Amino acid sequence: MxxxxxxxxxxxxxxxxxxxxxxxxxxxxxxxxxxxxxxxxxxxxxxxxxxxxxxxxxxxxxxxxxxxxxxxxxxxxxxxxxxxxxxxxxxxxxxxxxxxxxxMNGPTGSHPDHNSSASSLGILAVLAGAAAICAFLYMRHHRRHF
Missing domain, CATH: 2.30.42.10 (PDZ domain)
Structure with a gap:
């Protein structure tokens, strides 16, 4: 066939x-x-x-x-x-x-994947937020010991 x-x-x-x-x-x-x-x-x-x-x-x-x-x-x-x-x-x-x-012929095959950049920015935002919280807790902890 x-x-x-x-x-x-x-x-x-x-x-x-x-x-x-x-x-x-x-x-x-x-x-x-x-x-x-x-x-x-x-x-x-x-x-x-x-x-x-x-x-x-x-x-x-x-x-x-x-x-x-x-x-x-x-x-x-x-x-x-x-x-x-x-x-x-x-x-x-x-x-x-x-x-x-x-x-096959579609956004994933023929165009750059813009979702990966958005995901990277989201991860960076979460990491920056976590760093800010850690910094806040660190400063708060050190103020108590002065």
Whole structure:
């Protein structure tokens, strides 16, 4: 089922035909160079303009590649995965886990997170208040002993 979405997950099968410039995307990750914390998976880091992946339109930056031509990419190094891609042939079947909606086009993905600065200011305000209370108690304590 080319391009069909499996009912219970975000996994998609994508068929690409290798063009003159390859498949038209870059990858990151592997057990030797994790891209996502506690996840040694392989992720699409860049879709090359006018490449096979861009022309197809389904593969997106941030998608996790689970298998190439039925070979699962679990516990593989980056180099081993690159070698699999190089020897995959002209017609390449990918099993892909689509990036979650949380990471897709929206304020969190495309704009700086302003909540973190507000949180930092809030923490600073609380710390300043605590310092003021400590200073007040310190001064009050020392006045009694004069």
């Amino acid at each position: 080319n391009g069909s979405l499996h009912p219970s997950s975000n996994e998609v099968d994508i068929s690409l035909k290798r063009g003159s410039a390859g498949l038209g995307f870059n990858i990151v990750g592997g057990v030797d160079q994790q891209y996502v914390v506690n996840d040694s998976g392989i992720y699409v880091s860049k879709i090359k303009e006018d490449g096979a992946a861009a022309l197809d339109g389904r593969l997106q930056e941030g998608d996790k590649i689970l298998a190439i031509n039925g070979v699962k990419l679990e516990d593989l190094t980056h180099r081993a995965t690159v070698d699999l891609f190089r020897t995959a042939g002209e017609d390449v079947e990918l099993r892909v886990l689509k990036k979650s909606a949380h990471h």
